[in-house]
Each structure stands twice: as C-alpha cells, then as structure tokens.
Amino acid sequence: MPVSRALSHSLLLAALLLSLNGWASTELDEINQLAEQGKTAQALQRLNGYLGKQPTDAKALFLKGVLLAESDKQEEAIKVFTELTEKYPQLPAPYNNLAVLYAYQGNYEKAKAALESAIRTHPSYATAHENLGDIYARMASESYSRALQLDTNNSRAKSKLALIKDLLPPPGDTTTKQAVKEAPKPTLAISPAPVKAEPKPQPPAPTKPVETKPAPEPTPTPTPASAKPAAPVVATAPATVPEQKKADPTQAIRNAVESWAKAWSNQNVDQYLASYAKDFKTPNGESRSNWEATRKARISKPARIEVKLSNLRVTLDNEHSARAVFQQSYQADHLSQRTGKQLVLVQQQGKWLIQQELTNR
Known part of the structure; x- marks a missing residue:
C-alpha cells in the first residue's frame, strides 16, 4: 500500500x-x-x-x-x-x-x-x-x-x-x-499483541493409484458348427468398479465464504449483501432493512477495508446446511482486529448463503 x-x-x-x-x-x-x-x-x-x-x-x-x-x-x-x-x-x-x-x-x-x-x-x-x-x-x-x-x-x-x-x-x-x-467503532474482541496469521491448511497430496494388471481375457469356447451364433455382448464396466460418489459440497462452501470476504474487502456492497440468505438472522434482532442500511454505511465509509481468513474449516450438518469456522483478520482505517467467527450456511436456489453469523469471543 x-x-x-x-x-x-x-x-x-x-x-x-x-x-x-x-x-x-x-x-x-x-x-x-x-x-x-x-x-x-x-x-x-x-x-x-x-x-x-x-x-x-x-x-x-x-x-x-x-x-x-x-x-x-x-x-x-x-x-x-x-x-x-x-x-x-x-x-x-x-x-x-x-x-x-x-x-x-x-x-x-x-x-x-x-x-x-x-x-x-x-x-x-x-x-x-x-x-x-x-x-x-x-x-x-x-x-x-x-x-x-x-x-x-x-x-x-x-x-x-x-x-x-x-x-x-x-x-x-x-x-x-x-x-x-x-472510522468504525472498535469491538471488544482484541489482542495484546499482533497475532500471526495461521497458515491455511494444505490439501493432502493426491494418492497415486495402485497399478493393477488387467485380468487375462478368457479363452473363447469353440461354438459347434450347428449352433446359432451368439448375440454380440455389450461391453459393461467390471462389477468391481465402485459407484461414483456424489460431489463433495465442502469446496463450494469454502468458495462461498471466500467470495463473501473478498466482496467485503473490495467494498462491493451489493455482492456482500447477496451472500446472505433470505432468512438471515440479524445479530441484534433488528429488521433486515435496518441491518442492511447499517452494513452499507459501515462498508462504504472506510477508505479501505482488508478482510483475511485463516484456518477455515467446514462441517456439514446435512445436505442443505453447513458451518464454517475460521479466524478473521479485519483492517479498516484505524481499526485492526482478529476474531474467531462461525457462519451457518444453507443451500438456497443452488447457492450456499449465510443464514447466521456468530463471533467467538
């Protein structure tokens, strides 16, 4: 900068x-x-x-x-x-x-x-x-x-x-x-010394598939001359191949959380608010319109905002609900703080959206 x-x-x-x-x-x-x-x-x-x-x-x-x-x-x-x-x-x-x-x-x-x-x-x-x-x-x-x-x-x-x-x-x-x-008001989630950001967990190295020799082709059995030719056999996958698993939604949830943080850092208010579900539970029980007005003011006022996430962990509650837990580093003008945060996300219209936002004190 x-x-x-x-x-x-x-x-x-x-x-x-x-x-x-x-x-x-x-x-x-x-x-x-x-x-x-x-x-x-x-x-x-x-x-x-x-x-x-x-x-x-x-x-x-x-x-x-x-x-x-x-x-x-x-x-x-x-x-x-x-x-x-x-x-x-x-x-x-x-x-x-x-x-x-x-x-x-x-x-x-x-x-x-x-x-x-x-x-x-x-x-x-x-x-x-x-x-x-x-x-x-x-x-x-x-x-x-x-x-x-x-x-x-x-x-x-x-x-x-x-x-x-x-x-x-x-x-x-x-x-x-x-x-x-x-400048935005400080919160009480504060630390006596700068906290070094935790490194993002690295994905495990891909496991090299075990090489197997193809099974020997069966020796064809001679067909008697008088027998009627057999119908051609349709090739099918071997019975030993497991069924294809459904795509893991964890990465889609991680992408949704990181897009939310990026929109916040870029002070893109529309994209930031679009990350929240229709039934989002506002922190203090205020109306959705009042909460959005407050967030617009706080995101637009600072000359700069920087939001970084570390140690992001995703847990699936069920097929349409999940939780994301992480450490959040926030800087805006005079304010610099690091807090633990938990997002409850739900799947709506094919997207993972924030239903509740909790700060770990």
Whole structure:
C-alpha cells in the first residue's frame, strides 16, 4: 500500500485492543453496542460509570480512549492512552494510538518515540513498523522543505521532496481528520499483541493409484458348427468398479465464504449483501432493512477495508446446511482486529448463503 494511504489509514488509530483470556463483561458488551450504534456520548457516560467501579480495567480504558479520539477530544484521549502505557507497559496498542494522535497534531518526534516503545514491547508488531515508516517519511518531507528554503537551487532536495509529496498527503490533510471521526467503532474482541496469521491448511497430496494388471481375457469356447451364433455382448464396466460418489459440497462452501470476504474487502456492497440468505438472522434482532442500511454505511465509509481468513474449516450438518469456522483478520482505517467467527450456511436456489453469523469471543 502506498505510504500516503498508510499515513491516512493505518496511522489513524489502530484499535488492537487487549484480549484477556476467559474474561467477559456483560456491561462492557452493552457499552460497546452503544458505540456500534453511533451513540458515542451515551457510551462514554456509561463507560465513566463503569470505570468508577473498575478504574484499572484495561479494556474499558482502551475503549474510552478510542471513543474520545473519535469525538475529537484528542488531549483527553492522549491522557487515557498515556495512563494505559503506565499501567500496562507490556501492551503495544496504547503506544501505537498515542503515536496516531501525536502525528495528527504534527508532533512527529513524540509519535516516533511512542512507536519505538511499541516495537520494543513487541518487535513483531507489523502495524507499528509500518506507522514508523510513515513518520520517517513525514519527517523527511519537512527536512527537504527546510533544505529548499535555505537553498532554492538545490535540485537534489527538490527531486526528493517531489518524491515524498507523491507518497504523502500534505500536512493537515482533511482525510486524516475525517478518518478519525468516521472510522468504525472498535469491538471488544482484541489482542495484546499482533497475532500471526495461521497458515491455511494444505490439501493432502493426491494418492497415486495402485497399478493393477488387467485380468487375462478368457479363452473363447469353440461354438459347434450347428449352433446359432451368439448375440454380440455389450461391453459393461467390471462389477468391481465402485459407484461414483456424489460431489463433495465442502469446496463450494469454502468458495462461498471466500467470495463473501473478498466482496467485503473490495467494498462491493451489493455482492456482500447477496451472500446472505433470505432468512438471515440479524445479530441484534433488528429488521433486515435496518441491518442492511447499517452494513452499507459501515462498508462504504472506510477508505479501505482488508478482510483475511485463516484456518477455515467446514462441517456439514446435512445436505442443505453447513458451518464454517475460521479466524478473521479485519483492517479498516484505524481499526485492526482478529476474531474467531462461525457462519451457518444453507443451500438456497443452488447457492450456499449465510443464514447466521456468530463471533467467538
């Protein structure tokens, strides 16, 4: 991805939250649902009440920082993420989000220091490495501009600055601000460190068929001259050849799931919605029309979306119903998360379509 897109997208609040194994909170789930519905003020009010009882809850603090940033309350968000780095210095995501906010303010030195802290905590944190590259590019742009102010005939600085400008949006570009405000809300399915994508299972190597010698042709029995010639024998398959099995639908189901993810990544709303069955069970019991309107808005808003699936496993319930279980890696503007997901699919009009979508917390 070009550096300009990386700066205005991946540098805009990477929401890699902190998943604590075996932890769950009904109240936090409800607060997160309010945020998903766009009720940010109400979500913040309830979140403050929750933090009054659980002041050191890492997930709640992180969610508060994200919502404050999306509300353009940058200084308050910086304060929250700074508190997180002090209480949980082993977590890389708060450092990354601090860098995002500092970069938005034009404080690239602080952004660089925060990203270096994130990388020291987790050297395999790819998002922080990418963002650090964007910061270096921005700082290089400022240095080349300064060199040209001091020497307007410096052709080398001029060509280098032109190259950097091709890669980066100008300082204060409104795409940065819009991406922070309009980015989708984070979920509570979060991890303390980047999770390496599991390799896709490889299909077993084809088994070489066992070579068998053809059975010897039977010796023809002489026919008496007076006998009537026998009718010609119609050639048939040997009795030992098994009946042909029906085609395994597993691959068709895998193709349907991967097409759904591809349509999501390409932000092809029509193709994405066409992946769902007529009797699809909406997550919160809302009407199909309201659910589709919400999905259209969330898929269309981000400047980019990337959905990757790994460890996809398909189980047939019966001839017309199946389940697909996989790990989903989702990235959109500032939001980056990895969750377990299960799709219930049914066969309708010759196609495998999604009837229910479940997230494994």
